[in-house]
Amino acid sequence: MKRYLVGYSADKGGCEALRLGAMLARSAGGSVVAAVILPETWDHPSPAMVDVEYVQFLERHAEKTLAAARAEMPADVPAEFLHRHAESASAGLLALAEEMGVDAIVLGSSRKAPMARFQEGTVATEVLRSARIPVALAPRGYRAPEAKLSRITCAIASSSDSMALAHKAGEIAASFHVPLRLATFIVRDRQMYPSGAGYDVESLVSNKFLTQANAVHDAIRAGWRGADLPDSVFGDGRNWKEAVGALDWKPCELLVIGSSRLGPLMRVFVGSNSGKILRHAPIPRMIVPRITE
Secondary structure (H helix, E strand, O other): OOEEEEEOOOOHHHHHHHHHHHHHHHHHOOEEEEEEEEEOOOOOOOOOOHHHHHHHHHHHHHHHHHHHHHHHOOOOOOEEEEEEEEOOHHHHHHHHHHHHOOOEEEEOOOOOOOOOOOOOOHHHHHHHHHOOOOEEEOOOOOOOOOOOOOEEEEEOOOOOOHHHHHHHHHHHHHHHOOOEEEEEEEEOOHHHOOHHHOHHHHHHHHHHHHHHHHHHHHHHHHOOOOOOOOEEEEEEEOOHHHHHHOOOOOOOEEEEEEOOOOOOOOOOOOOHHHHHHHHHOOOOEEEEOOOOO
16 A cells, blocks of 8 residues: 655644645555654753753644644545654655555645745755755645646656656556556747847757657657557747646646756656746646656
8 A cells, every 4th residue: 555644734834745646645545654754853851841841832732733634634544644753754755655565655836836836945955965866845825626637747857768667657646557658848938049140049049958758758659568559749938837738637647757867866856947847837746756767
């Protein structure tokens, strides 16, 4: 049974992460672990008993927060609720994920993000730098429908490195029993070229990129190991927002994004282009650790 570790907090971001975790668990026939991470405390109390009072305060906070999580959790999804002490929320979540052997960590967005978009907060930034398992991210304002996943889209680049990511996304789609589509984004940024070059150069470069992307998609489909071939789509726009918005997105969809090649092997690390897709996609996204062929 798959398990999803939700980093829960007593705010809207925590609720959105819990909703996403519940939807993933429902779709996979799995369960949720909702965790509240508290600051570490000293083993030996001070003579004035200040440390004891602080510990009691933290325990009451944890109980109240977990009670809110229980109330928010859909009744049809198995879940457990717990708290841990750690030097930081990210360190606590990463340690708990390894201890419990969960399949993914689920986090919410910073409140600075526009509605239906995602922006990293402090915890997400640290987790994304160090996680050895996939990290699922809920966009701001996410309200998961009482349903299951209906499709997975995998964002791939026009390079041979995308083959391993596509097959990993295929495994994820198969585990949820949903179809997979491959998506590549073409950004026709006019600021990329000097004014004297003209827009013909812009079109030439973009069209060459599209040709390369088509070849990569064809190669992936030709060597596909799964039962059902993935669909191929291309998002084209003057900027990343337009390119991502050019595709149709379903309410019950998950976007799979690969880690940057600059990051360590088998770790999650969001590169520049992945970060732009991450910020503009209107659906939940899952970042998977970098893998090799």
